[in-house]
Amino acid sequence: MASLLRKRVKGEHARVGFVELFFDLVFVFAITQVSHGLLAHLTPLGAVQAAMLLAAVWWAWIFTSWMTNWLDPETVPVQAALFVLMGIGLVMSASLPHAFQETGLSFALAFVGIQVGRTAFMVWAMRADEGLRRNAVRILIWLTASAVLWIAGGLAAPEQRLWFWLAALAVEYASPALYFFVPGLGRSRTEDWTIEGGHMAERVGLFVIICLGETLLVSGATFGELDWSSAKVWAAFISAILSTVAMWRLFFSQAHESASEAIMHAADPGRVARRAYTYSPILVIAGIIVVAVSDELVLAHPSGHVSMATALTLLGGPILFLLGTAVAGWAIWRHVNWTRLVGCAVLATGWLVVPWTTPLTLSIATTIVLMAIGVWESLRPPQV
Template sequence: MSSSPLSPSAPGRLPLLRPPDPHGHAKVSFVELFFDLVFVFAVTQLSHTLIGHFSLAGVLQTGFLMLAVWWVWIFTSWVTNWLDPERLPVRLCLFAIMLAGLLMSAALPQAFGERALMFAGSFAAIQVGRTLFFLWAVRGAERPMVRNFQRIGAWLSATAVLWIAGALHEPLRVPLWLAALAIEYVGPSAGFFVPGLGRSTTSDWNVSGGHLAERCALFVIIALGESLLVTGATFAAEPLTPIGVLAFLVSFAGSLVMWWLYFDTTNDFASGRIARSDDPGRLARLAYTYLHLPIVAGIIVNAAADEFVLAHPSGHTDLRTAVCLLGGVGLYAIGVGLFKRAVVGRWPWSHGLAALLLAAAGPFVHDWPAVATSAFACAVLAALAAWERASRAACLVPDSAAGETEPSIGP
């Protein structure tokens, strides 16, 4: 792995950087897990917003807000990859972000309405404040480290103006916020280029790959937990009927299969790949910063589908239920496939086939009971997970570089 001033093992490590880890996998601390609790609430808010405002405008707004929530979380995870959460100043910074994140999450259902300033102000304060804290934490460090976050600070300060301006001017809110979020998402791919400061390269972002992989896996767990919460809460509120029990069991099975596909066929292999990569920053930027988005989005959309199915399990599958069931599971399958493509280097065609099967069922599911549509989507995902598991077991090959075996995922 290439050396970088950001590496915990770099000579002259600053006091607030993580200490060297002999296993090359920085530990996920309890304070990071505590920090994630705010985003449990955020994911709950997003799924409930989607359920309560399922229209074209509501879906687009919820998708936009999900992108914003993910961006706050993943940026913070990058920073705690380098800074030591066991140090008091870093903990205090995380607690401040938690408070702002709680305000941001509380504002989500009315983010485009009366709580626009609360949402945008909290979001901008987190993005800019966290960057300023990092610059303070690494003061006196080697120039590349400081330059990286000076560039990030310039980009996020510019978008903060757009966020606040959009909150204050309702007629311009949507275009200004779209511009702000687009700029932030383009930033990492553009190396946060700033005239006079140049651009960052992925070799500058030397991360603990295992730590970042574990953090993203924990966010997937958060999203799956919300799916189970929706299933349990909706089932508890509905009359106890045989078909209701069946719908509950199918929804629960769907969450299990989502867990199976990600954690049993993908996560461990991907974690090993990034931990041994010569350029972990490139893989972390693509596979974890960008490509986990459709994975998390698919789970949130499927949670909304579980609510719709459990509320009306025996009726015909209406449009919103079909879109959330087939679209959510399809988005998840595509997301995991893209993630595998990033870490393996080739597209697993089985994921594309699963998405096509789900799409092909779209014109027919209106005549099916909602529970049957849910069972079909669950069966497609279960078949995909079983196929990938069998393929993984059949493709174990020696990895001379790692001195161990690792699978070549996908058929």
């Protein structure tokens, strides 16, 4: 049987296949579910649960993106595997709103099915490259160990479930940092993680587009149900659109375009990709989702008192986004983006004026900060 590994051409970037884009549609649904779940349970516990579910959704997606960076998605077996993962992913996504109630076991089994099933397929598909195959075996062992905690949490009482799943996430998120060390098999070497930087940058960019699109969908759906004769509603809607456009501009800047080149020419591309694309984007994605929640809150109640939950989402979403982009830049170039960190500080000071402002005013102010950073960086591009 012919090799299922990607055929790499020196100096050329591997393109993202249509089947990969098709696969991503499942995660549009998943991100929407997480966003709506946070909005419905805007409490400290609800925020922790939403963060945990987002971390799981991201982990399932990024591990699959690593798979298609190594394997050729144009081959029939890889496409068939992606279609199976799509089906399981739909079950996982559908179970997200009640994962801490009656659908906990369904979520756990679907998530484990994605993680363990995909990795078992990788072990078989990578048999032409012993280094990658052994790496897949190590990953499979780690994910099988965490699967016990996922399923135990699904079987546990709802009030105990979070602790099992946080432990499972800790195991999974620690595994790449520990190089998937397994007694008897040793640990992986990032030098052996053949990585196509352009493909990985494009894949992560597409996931960010999914999240930004979900933000626009939430704003549009909420706006459509409101009184269009209200100037405040229109102002809130325009602020929501501009904040989303500003986040798009800040993420898809010159730095994003040069990231794939930096990875391609790095001495150890696997190590850089692990830092920049496996861990760092989770803050960016969390920020976008929180901004989506804040947009819906402001559209529904543009006037009046700013509740603590509204203030936290209005200020916390952009801070998470800016911090995430700064961390990603540091992960690739070891360069501190002071402009975005100053933006975080300015947004944090907004907490001081919360008692004297309205949701709409605070929304406009945070949008102005995001746009100002974009304009500043356009005039004085950051060094990368």
